[in-house]
Amino acid sequence: MESDTKKKLTLFALTWPIFIELLLHMLMGNADTLMLSQYSDDSVAAVGVSNQILSLVIVMFGFVAVGTSILIAQNLGAKKEKEAKEVAMVSLGANLVFGLLLSVLVIFLSKPLLLLMDLPEELLGEAGTYLKLVGGFMFFQALFMTVGAVIRSYGYTRDAMYITIGANIINVIGNYLFIFGPFGFPVLGVEGVAISTVISRAVAALAAIILLFKRVGGPFPFSYIWKFPKEHIQNLLRIGLPSAGEQLSYNSSQIVITAFIAMLGTEAITSKIYTQNIMMFIFVFGIAIAQGTQILIGHLVGAKKFEEAYSRCLKSLKMAIGISILMAILASIFSKELLSIFTANEEIIQLGSILILLTIILEPGRSFNLVVISSLRAAGDVKYPVIVGIFSMWGVAVGLSYLLGIHFGLGLIGVWIAFISDEWLRGLLMLRRWRSKVWLSKTFVEPKGSQLEVSNG
Template sequence: MKKLSLLALTWPIFIEIFLHMLMGNADTLMLSQFSDNAVAAVGVSNQILSVIIVMFGFVAAGASILVAQNLGANNPLTAGKIAVTALSLNLLFSLSLSIFLFVFSTRLLHLMNLPIELMSEATGYMNIVGGFIFIQALIMTVAAILRSYGYTKDTMFVTVGMNIVNIIGNYFVIFGPFGFPVLGVEGVAYSTMTSRFLGFIVLLFILVKRNKGLLPFQSLYKYNKQHVKDLLNIGIPSAGEQLSYNGSQMVITYFIAQLGTVAITTKVYVQNIMMFILLFSIAIGQGSQIIIGHMIGAGDTHSAYKRGMKSLQISFIISLFAAVTIYFSSEFLLGIFSNDATIISEGKFLLLITIILEPGRAFNLVLINSLRGTGDVKFPVIVGIVSMWGVAVTFAWFFGIFLGLGLVGVWIGFICDEWLRGLIMLKRWRSKVWAEKAYVKKEVEG
């Protein structure tokens, strides 16, 4: 394996995540030119689908760590077996969920209290995108595996291609150029699935080409019990943490809804802007996880420790600089979204205290990913769940609702949660308890 560089791994991951954000919003943005009802129908459907997509991530998360560690241990054949097994497991799991979404789409939408005038379009979208959601699961798995091999540029370029296909498809079905039939929501669903299907085919081709002879396809149906066990041991806690985070954010959003429409709108705009800060730490965290996984597999815990600390320093500095820059540009940035003086004023103050929040979040995103790279996955999950609900949710209610501080109180809850977890993760990383958590030991395959 080539020597992995954090910069070489990170910048494609950064662009890929950024493009995934754009792709997720492309349908909504282009449908806004078609009708408000179409936007609402797709928006509610995507809320349901986003929860399902998080569930697919547990196999991909396990595969990325195990593949990286086995490659570091010079076990490329084992890495290939795990990669193929992960694809098979996620295909079976995601197919069952696709069938569930297709059969129960109307009932799920009724549970969301969707207005009757939106039901037809939302059901059509759910049947198509939800019925083929297994393709997204396969994309996530193949992309995670390729990144663990160090091929982050490949996944980035495929994401670029998927965005282009999706946008072109949306243009044709929404605006109907050259006499093309205007299909609205149904057409957008077909466009989304076509771009995903083509993206998966290209990713699979790249994976096979890059690892010729090292992907034993009999592992599609002939499972190694230990490989499956390790995938689940790593993946399920990781998915549990993400589901817990989504759940805690939904509860906090419920609190904010009590503050009124302006508060909800301000939160949405501010968090959209904050995502540009967050992207740096996410990319550095994922790049660090890959490198540390390789180092742990090679038995080089000293270098792994240094890599984690160095990545944290880089992410901390970039997050702080980005947060300060965003704050001094806040009036302009918020003005892009709204001309409401109240929203701009409160949003500007929230972006000011975000300068305190984001460096704390950098601790979590980098060190939790670093711990995952070593195989230490359960500790961050336990701490995360306790802090998300015991600190973020509780403090958001206490300061924001009970004491009447509004969104500032909610942000205080966010700050306390991120910094508490971050400092605990730093103590865990410095303790080097994770050195004994590796799922593989260095051994050369015969």
């Protein structure tokens, strides 16, 4: 980024490319599910459970990416570009090492992890194949997440979107070739989906690195990739570890809940996967608004513009709630048609329609968590969401899922009631925290003036 150039950051300018990128990420996952559903419902369940495990690995990478995003945004808001680039290089080196380590661990622990999920025996083979292949190359995802966080914090959200478009094209073409076998390609099913996923992620990581150096501009302190200076590592850990703790708690609690659902049979697992694939398109708006808001608030807090940061969060929250309710209602109206895209099983369609109807209550609660937690993180208040999250996710989501879904026999409907209770409890507590303004004292950098012009509109 040219030092004499002012780049105006607005919520809309940041959010629409993030929305498209997230939508394409979800389309990539849905492309796997939709294409595999033409091959085998069992394959869908196998990949779905494997991805639940891999989501935990992604959370582990995420703690560096989250810390990177917030520290760079605050440093840029405080006009400390040299320190921002140092953070970028330290983060890149740290997540590469971490990514390689976790990739190796997934390869060797794939079978024990799947057995912990209480997966039906007929799914173990395909799930293991997918987990080893995709998990073994997760370091590409670590690189992409880190570089993507840097690019977005500088305001170049469109670049990450373009990369994701390319990755999606590669992934869909690979799926088509390996699932349906045109032009003499071998029909590999789950293995083929795994191969195309790995290739697309590798290309995305390489493209992101190239764009980082092109857009942000030099000089970069490359020695920081392996130096790991104490100050930057400490700040990354101070933000990243609690943030990752909240995400880790959520994802691990979801794995336990998925294990409960597995007790209900393969059809229940498949119903959950199809329904959540549709729900993703509802809350993608909230995620995009939350991520754009996090970047803005990071810059505003770095520049000590606290009142603007405070009102920005509340404006974004109202927007996210309104959009989530509208999208949930539309999804409920067309739920049977949407579920029919994935399956012809009438029982799955009927159950999924009820779950999507309950989503009208669930999604506004989720909006509180997406927007307000992102705002608290951007301001440096990262411990409170973890404490509340662990209590609510395990005490409410997991506890009620078993009580209502298994003990009282309500099945997936009971699980969804547990999800609703968890999201609303956490969300209201987060809003109370933001309004208390405790976060005012938790910023990580001191300003020298603002290099980027940030709009609160």
